[in-house]
Amino acid sequence: MILRLESNLHSMPHSKKKQRLHKDAAVATDDGGGDNSTSAIDRLGTDMFAHIFGFLPSKDIMRARLNNKMRLAAKKTIVPDADFRVYNEAKYNCMAAMTSALPGLQHISLRSLGCFRHIKYNDGEDPDVQEAVRTANWATLDIEIILSFRRLHSLEIWNAPMNGSYSFLFNYPLLKILRIRALDYLSKPKWDLGMLSGVPLLKELHLHDNEFLNGNINSLRVLKGTIEKVYISNCRRVQGNFMDLADFPRLKELDLGLTDVTGDIRQVGEQDFLALETLILPNGVYGAQGYEFQNISDAADVAKAVYSIKKQRPALLIRDWYAYLSKNSVDWYEGVDSDDERTPLFICLVEAGSRLGYRWESESGHSCEVIWLDPDPELERESSDSEEYIEQLHHIESRVFFRGFFQPPTEEEYNLQCKTR
Incomplete structure (x- = not known):
């Protein structure tokens, strides 16, 4: 019965839905009648309707609110995980x-409202004065209406035309995912990592290209028990020590x-x-x-530390790690001439099968000998693993x-080596 009703709600035109409801209501008897005389729809309570609506997209739920019972059910409905995007006035x-x-x-996503439309969200606290004056006569939309959605699990603010601080946007006790990007020149929101105390169940934090994002990553400690992904990139005002997150038990992805x-x-x-x-x-x-060493002698300890981290966490994706000697170092030189690309002043990890090591090499790939940190694996020559290892080792040695x-x-x-080659 439930599946049949869902199908009817989803497929019938508005007028036919209303006719059917009126007809069913007319059939009902004064004494309550039996199953044969009582509408199937009338027998369903608001909780059942709310359950049925939970399988429909938000636009279909809005269309299905044909009477008071259905409207009440819609208010109680937990809407599916569809992303509702706001990108224009409509x-x-x-x-x-x-x-x-x-x-x-x-799930709500506040996007750009369109270029050259002269539309913005109302200014927050402490707005950029010049921007506020420039947009003073623009059509203004009230962003605070979003506070009505107290069950939000995902909030995305992507280049939305905002100016100032909006601390109320961080007051969602059920929020699991928060994404904010403010790369567009119309987007000048002011955030602070301390605001995250209002989203205690957050699992994913994505903050990109936020010129006005401030704070210390130590503020993320309020999320220690829940946070799994932290992406804070191109946010130059964010400070702190990355080791403040070292004891987070669920943290799988960290990008700073x-x-x-x-x-x-x-x-x-x-x-x-x-x-991790x-x-x-x-x-x-x-x-x-990408770290710049001041001395060649400093690099060995760091390479060994990266090796140790990788060995302790095999799933950790750091195979592309590299660092290089600073041009301000007393050890740095240009080689034969300034256009020479063979000076081996970059250090990187090297992998052959499960074997890890590091070596110095140039931008063009001219390398020094590999310093292996793992012993030569004792694999049988006939095994496929051994063949792959030998092939990779041969490629490494050829460079x-x-x-x-x-x-x-x-x-x-260096100059002597280049002259003899």
């Missing part, structure tokens, strides 16, 4: 209608690229970041990918240009 008006008709909406976060990769211990599968750190972290050198040669040794 969509905004739909969202406004849903605030009372469908407050159980769980292009932030002002610091730390030391050598401090990562065996019991730190136990669930992805790690991207800014070059302000000592030994992070060695500076034979006998396990770290960059001096400038004199």
Whole structure:
């Protein structure tokens, strides 16, 4: 009966739905009647309707609200995981209608409202003054209506035309996913990581290209028990030490690229970041990918630390790790001439099968000898693993240009090596 009713609600035109409801109501007897005289629809309660509506897209639920019972059921409905996107005035008006008709909406995405339309959301607290003056005569939409959706599980703010601080947007006790990007020139929201205390169940945090995002990643500790993914990239005002997140038991993905976060990769211990599968750190972290060493002698300890992290967490994706010697280092030189690309002043990880090591190489791939940190695997020659390892090892050895050198040669040794090749 439920499946048949759902099909009818989904497929019948409005007029036919109303006719059917009126007809069923007329058939009902004064004494309540039996199954044969009582409408199947009338026998369903609001909770059952709410359950049925939960299988429909939001637009179909809005169309199915044919009487008071169905309207009440829609208000109680937990709307499916469909993403409702607001990208123009019409969509905004739909969202406004849903605030009372469908407050159980769980996923909302506030997007750009269109270029050159002179439409914006109302300014928040402490707005950028010049932007506020420039847009003073624009049509303004009330962003606070979003507070009606108290069951939100996912909120995305993607280049929405906003200006100032909107702390109320971080007051969702059931929120699981938060995505904010403010790369568009019309988007000037001010955020602070301390606002995350209002979303205690958050699992995923995605903050990208936020010029006005401030705060210390230590503020994420309020999410220690729930957070699984943290992506804070190109947010230059975000500070802190990445090790403040080391004891998060569920943290699988951590990307802090292009932030002002610091730390030391050598401090990562065996019991730190136990669930981690992805790690991207800014070059302000000592030994992070892209880090600039001041001395050649500093690199070995860092490479060994990265190796240790990788070995303790085989699923961790750091195979593309590299660092290089700073041009301000006393060890740095240009080689034969400034156009020479063979100076091996980059250090990177090397893999052959399950065997890990590191080596110095140039931008063009001219490398020193590999410093293996794993022993040569004792595999049978006939096994496919052994064949793959030998093939990879042969490829690695074929790129060695500076034979006998396990770290960059001096400038004199380099010039001599190049002349003899």
